[in-house]
Amino acid sequence: MGAQKKRAAAAAAAARVSEDPDDLARQPLQAILLADSFTTKFRPITLERPKVLLPLVNVPMINYTLAWLEAAGVAEVFVFCCAHSKQVIDYLENSEWFSQPNFTVKTIESHNIISAGDALRLIYEQNVIHGDFVLISGDTVSNMSLTQALQEHKERKKKDNNAVMTMIIKKSKPSPITRQSRLGTDELFMAIDPNTKQLLYYEDKADHSKGTICLDKMLLAENPSISLHNDKQDCYIDICSPEVLSLFTDNFDYQHLRRHFVKGLLLDDIMGYKIFTHEIHSSYAARIDNYRSYDIVSKDIIQRWTYPYVPDVKFCGNRATKLERRGMYRALEIEQSRSAQVGSFTVIGYGTKIGSNSKISDSVIGEGCTIGSNVLIEGSYIWDNVIIEDGCELRHVIVCDGVIMKAGAVLKPGVVLSFKVVIGERFVVPAYSKVSLLQQPTVHDSDEELEYADNSSGTVEFSCTADQSNGEMTSESSEAHKPKLGTGGVGYIWSICEGGQEEEWRHSVAPIPEDKLTELSEAMDDDQELVTQDRTALSTSGELISDSNASEGDDNEDSKDDSVYFEKEVEATFLRAVEENVKVDHVILEVNSLRLSYNMTSADCAGAVFYSMMKLAIKTPHSSAIGLLTLYPSPFSMVASNAYPIYLSGELQQNTANIITTWQKLLKSYLLEIDEEIEIILKFEEMCLESAKEFSPLFARILHILYDKDILQEDAILRWADEKEGADESDKVFVRQSEKFIQWLREASEEED
């Protein structure tokens, strides 16, 4: 039934879209603005005010988004309000957005929605979206021009009806140390077809501990070219076709726009819907996702990267502000003591008073604040009507409306003070703590702000709130909390759960402290060592990879890697040749091409080919003696290999002889000089010692076979024996084993002479 319904809905959507394709071009552009992020990253502030109304450089965030949408030529915006919907609607009603010509803003309100997916389903039911639309959340700042992206989207849509979405991306290198972008979001991996710009893979929660990501093999098989990026930033601006809404309705388990919808579409190859990307270069786009991006985007705005959405341009009825020298923005009617030092890149709001000897730098001060004397404010965001008494120190903090800081209070980096908190005299608020008038919500009342539990940080918060029991403990804990903010302080310091504390600095408004960075980079170095160790461990313990190149590769890891890969490739080529009965000449060609691409000598080729052949020889008896080999799955000990029954070594010898006979031409083509022949012997010796000990009892016999088949000449064998003369006793095992043979060879050559 579900499937039926699905199909019907899809058909309906298709019918609706295909009504008149020509009309699409003329249709006014619509946009859906989600005025709720469905996360809890801005808690505790968002318990009292919706995120989109939080001031960003003294202007509520939603204004940046709306101003951009208007400038980008969007005619109609549906603002979807959920948490604190009343506040959002009230704000919009009092703003000038409802009275703009050629730009209509409509609000859609709902209270029982807990995810972006639900919101889009609701909008679909209302049937208000008729053509392509821009999907954006109300915390996005951009100044890009939509024209080109929109055009591309429409053209693609015309050609391919399955191209339902265009995602705007921007280049942004993640820090190699912290594995996060400058906006504080996790490193994002995207696979994009470089020609069509189709998005093929999207992973924003890659597991960095393993240091690997997994791509579906099909991706590589199906696409002629694919480029994998970790230096792109998702701007969270999407141009969608109306099908997107119906897709959400069809797949009622889609909640998160990226984690479910985008990944779902990428994985679902039945419907074949496609997502494309559009990269912007010089223009700006960023979403405020956490406290760090709040800090970074604020600074970008002050540095005017978001022009014309900068404080001194009145783009949305903000107060007149003037840009003065050294990037200082000052509104009108500011009272500033002569001895106060206001540094560069600072914004000071209307009617703020600043006392003597106060120092302010790189900060945003809201309207109507009173700042006493000898106050130090650095890199902080002070919102409206805050009172900061004499001698306070604030570094890299967010202070919400109506906060009072008594004299001498200190806020350490990363502190967030929510609305109307009072900090007592000379109280020091520890780093990264969050203080609110409201108590930290427990599991039971956590639906106060509708939120989305699939968020990993959200769940962490839940688990930590769980251990704080509600009910009778509330009164006790409130008493326990109160003195925590010093004499006269009002508010609760939210407890940071253990898991969260680890990660707190990542998303904090404060810059990442240096010791964290060094700690991280050391950890990373360790990791790297581990990885390399792993790799060597793998290559030695892994089935039959010879360590022949280890000695020469020690000083140069790359070349070692190369030779290991080269051997593997040759082996794969050879095995394929055996399986598919490829002609020897063709195998030679292939091996030659490999040799060129890895820049190897013919001796390397000879070694690799020989190694592959020997490996094949071992594999062949496996089929006849599975039982034995599962008992001794790998040649771990001499005991095991010695314990091989004679018939097995006989069989092995026979197999080896067969294979050498079959492929001698291949091997010979690389044995141009005597050096290469010696190389083969050395290789064989190594194999016998390490990776293929089955051969060790057979060394002399196989050497004989090789001699018989004219693969090895007596000169080579004799020279090998001479070289070994001076070696350690342990190295001479095989020389001794083949002593008779060598003796015979010597005599034969003397006879000839």
Next chain:
Amino acid sequence: MPDIQALVSDLASKLRKRRVQGSYETARLTAELLCAVILQHKEPTTNGAASLIEAVRRVGEQLIAANPVELAVGNIVRHVLHIIREEDLSPLTDIVGELKLSAEDDVEDIAEDENSQKSSATTDGCLLKPPLLLAVFEHLPDSATACQTFSSENIFAGKADKSAKKLKSELIKAVNELIEDINTCREGIAEQAMELIHQNEVILTLGHSKFVKEFLCAAKEKKRSFEVFIADGAPKFEGHILAKELDKKGLKAIVITDSAVFAMISRVNMVIVGVHAVMANGGVIAPAGLHVLALAAKKHDVPFVVVASTHELCSLYPHNLEVLLNEMRCPSELLNFEEFSDCIDYGIASSSSLLHVVNPAFDYVPPELISLFVTDIGGYSPSYIYRLIADYYSSEDLPPQQKPAS
């Protein structure tokens, strides 16, 4: 007829959001809007001009506040106010004459007052103090009500009504002329090209200005052959646009970088540039880079010619230019955000961002570096600009902070 307020807020928001830029475009739109304002203005039976002035002034304030950097808006508003005052003067003298007949005692003072004003105006004309017409006008209502008590009401009321209608139509005519002037100013400027550009001369310009383009093309059309060096005008590189346009017209154009102007200036016979605004002291606000060019020209005694239309004449003095009248544009015009995003990462304590990008749109070129202004009403030297301003604007309309008293 669309609602005036809607039109005003529309233009204001366009200005605010920097969607209308450039002196020519803003001047034209402002003039058209003010024309509509005058047309739709419902006059009270008495005191029509004053209420009209008030209406225009109010609209003007909104527009100027929307983007104070676009000085052309203020220029047009002030010019329209000036036109209203001027037009108001002619019927006023009639009425005053009329009043003289009916109530001689009362009006004599006014007339004397007016005469003295006029004489002072002619003598003080050079002092940026044109006749204080409003002062004359403001005397009128008092005297009018005074005389209404003892002279025939009907005659006067009829006269006022008639004069109001006449005033309005005259005004519309005058403002339309202004719009026409704005639209045709380029031709007016271009006409003078032949006198300034001579055969086989080498001209240097910077960036792209429509006036300069027309000016050069006009000389070309008259079969003058000359060469043009174009400094490309970083960071917008509008010089490239000019080079393409000149190429289409068959003019020999050579593009150089801004930094090469000093190297090339010795080969140049004349520098011709367009500007953003002409200040009252004869200095100009111009695209960034022109000051350097002007200094280079001065060093080599190359004439530095500024082409500007009358709507670029601004009654302000450049006191605090950097703060008051410059626009800091987007840094991404200069460099690519992505490439430098590492350097401007504020997220790491150790490497607190030291890289800042400043992109001022304008330069101020002082009058002593400018040889000549070529305007649509002729060529003037910088020292004469204040006279033009006195001709174009009434001193009452100057912004308060610019008055010498404050």
